[in-house]
Amino acid sequence: MSGHSAAHDGQEEHSHFKAYAIWGGILTAVTVVELVVLFEPLKSALAMDLGFTSLLNLTLFVLSFFKMGAVIGLFMHLKGDRRVYQILFMSPFVMALAMVTVLTAMVAAHWKAFEHQEAELAHNMSPEDRKDWDEPAFSAAYADLKGDYSKGKAIYDLNCSACHRADGGGLTGPAMTDDCYLHGGDFTSIHGTITNGVNQMPAWGSILKKSEIRDVTYYIRSLRGTKVENPKACEGPKVK
Amino acid sequence: MGHAAHGDHPPLTENNSLGVPNLKLAMWTLLGGECMFFGSLIATYFFYKDKSLSGPIPTDIFSIEITTISTFLLLMSSVTMAFAVDRMKTKQAGQAKLFLAATAIMGATFVGFQVYEFSHFAHMGLGLGTNLFGSSFYVMTGFHGAHVTVGVIWLTALIGFIHSGRIEPGRYLPVELTGLYWHFVDLVWIVIFTFVYLLEFAK
Numbered sequence: 046m047s048g049h050s051a052a053h054d055g056q057e058e059h060s061h062f063k064a065y066a067i068w069g070g071i072l073t074a075v076t077v078v079e080l081v082v083l084f085e086p087l088k089s090a091l092a093m094d095l096g097f098t099s100l101l102n103l104t105l106f107v108l109s110f111f112k113m114g115a116v117i118g119l120f121m122h123l124k125g126d127r128r129v130y131q132i133l134f135m136s137p138f139v140m141a142l143a144m145v146t147v148l149t150a151m152v153a154a155h156w157k158a159f160e161h162q163e164a165e166l167a168h169n170m171s172p173e174d175r176k177d178w179d180e181p182a183f184s185a186a187y188a189d190l191k192g193d194y195s196k197g198k199a200i201y202d203l204n205c206s207a208c209h210r211a212d213g214g215g216l217t218g219p220a221m222t223d224d225c226y227l228h229g230g231d232f233t234s235i236h237g238t239i240t241n242g243v244n245q246m247p248a249w250g251s252i253l254k255k256s257e258i259r260d261v262t263y264y265i266r267s268l269r270g271t272k273v274e275n276p277k278a279c280e281g282p283k284v285k
Numbered sequence: 286m287g288h289a290a291h292g293d294h295p296p297l298t299e300n301n302s303l304g305v306p307n308l309k310l311a312m313w314t315l316l317g318g319e320c321m322f323f324g325s326l327i328a329t330y331f332f333y334k335d336k337s338l339s340g341p342i343p344t345d346i347f348s349i350e351i352t353t354i355s356t357f358l359l360l361m362s363s364v365t366m367a368f369a370v371d372r373m374k375t376k377q378a379g380q381a382k383l384f385l386a387a388t389a390i391m392g393a394t395f396v397g398f399q400v401y402e403f404s405h406f407a408h409m410g411l412g413l414g415t416n417l418f419g420s421s422f423y424v425m426t427g428f429h430g431a432h433v434t435v436g437v438i439w440l441t442a443l444i445g446f447i448h449s450g451r452i453e454p455g456r457y458l459p460v461e462l463t464g465l466y467w468h469f470v471d472l473v474w475i476v477i478f479t480f481v482y483l484l485e486f487a488k
Contacts, residue, residue: 060371062368064372065421066368067366073361080349082485083349083486088487095462102484116471116472120366120464120471121469127303127305133310136317137318141320144321145327148435152364162409245338245339
């Protein structure tokens with residue numbers, strides 16, 4: 046056909062108005078579905094865990110990718126367009142997708158392993174350990190307990206003394222020497238507070254090993270009841 | 286090597302071996318790069334959003350109502366953008382301008398909603414430097430909003446050029462390129478809408 050030039054890129058001048066209108070309607074409908082599934086009863090119906098994510102999340106992913114495909118393929122006209130455009134765009138698009146997926150999966154895996162460790166620790170406490178922690182008068186005879194006191198002290202001096210003071214009297218962080226605990230004074234609570242952090246306190250779980258946190262927890266517990274100069278005032282409820 | 290009267294006009298000549306308009310090649314290259322740009326901002330958001338030590342978290346402040354309206358606005362603006370390109374192709378410049386104006390108005394309204402949402406979040410205690418969620422969220426959606434703003438200005442200028450005759454009826458390449466940019470901006474929002482907002486509400 047005379048008049049057909051390379052400038053057209055394979056697109057003719059006839060109107061696709063109706064097609065755009067129809068696809069606009071389809072994309073609107075898909076968006077409505079995306080919203081509807083977030084409410085009952087569909088939200089519960091799709092709550093099934095598939096391992097890597099939930100069925101609800103997967104539904105949202107699929108619907109979203111459908112919309113992306115429609116916008117790229119039809120509105121941006123990449124479907125049936127010159128190969129050079131398709132490669133120029135789809136390569137980085139896929140790369141970006143891969144980057145986001147890999148990073149998200151890495152983070153999810155890390156936190157999953159972490160949570161598993163935590164659950165393990167809580168369940169592995171022996172009855173004797175539990176009894177010791179519940180005793181109101183914690184004696185200085187902590188040498189025969191399971192944690193390593195001297196290792197715990199070393200970790201405390203290095204990491205904790207800056208905020209809680211070397212003698213445990215408290216600085217920006219609360220004192221460790223009284224019976225007042227903001228987030229629980231039993232082994233599991235102290236261990237959890239150190240691991241997960243709270244407010245200004247970092248989550249030491251990503252920095253210290255599980256055994257190290259255990260050791261410093263024992264050391265901290267041993268500071269309770271010790272006499273120090275000018276300790277911080279009581280913060281939080283008194284525990285037995 | 287005859288070139289048709291419609292499509293591209295001189296001095297725009299295809300001096301590349303592919304025979305495609307240079308500007309269109311450039312636009313697709315830009316959009317490819319923007320995929321990586323927004324991809325990294327979104328990935329960073331995913332990485333940081335649940336790691337804040339203090340301050341508001343997503344479920345504290347996200348509102349599905351505002352977000353839904355924004356999404357429909359941008360989606361419809363993509364439709365009117367497609368209409369505008371179509372009308373330029375069929376040499377109906379008057380209608381093309383109307384559809385471009387509709388696109389620009391919807392885009393501007395979207396930006397308005399974003400500004401409202403940001404100030405609402407700020408009042409609830411989420412600033413750029415408040416926590417990891419705040420910094421990653423504002424940078425990601427802020428850059429998207431900036432892209433929409435640039436697009437609105439671009440559309441306005443385009444309407445002016447068509448109106449003044451600087452872009453002749455039938456020369457639809459400039460409008461097509463604008464469309465590519467605008468659809469991409471909508472595409473990024475589709476990703477943000479689902480993966481940033483909807484997934485929070487799906488918890």
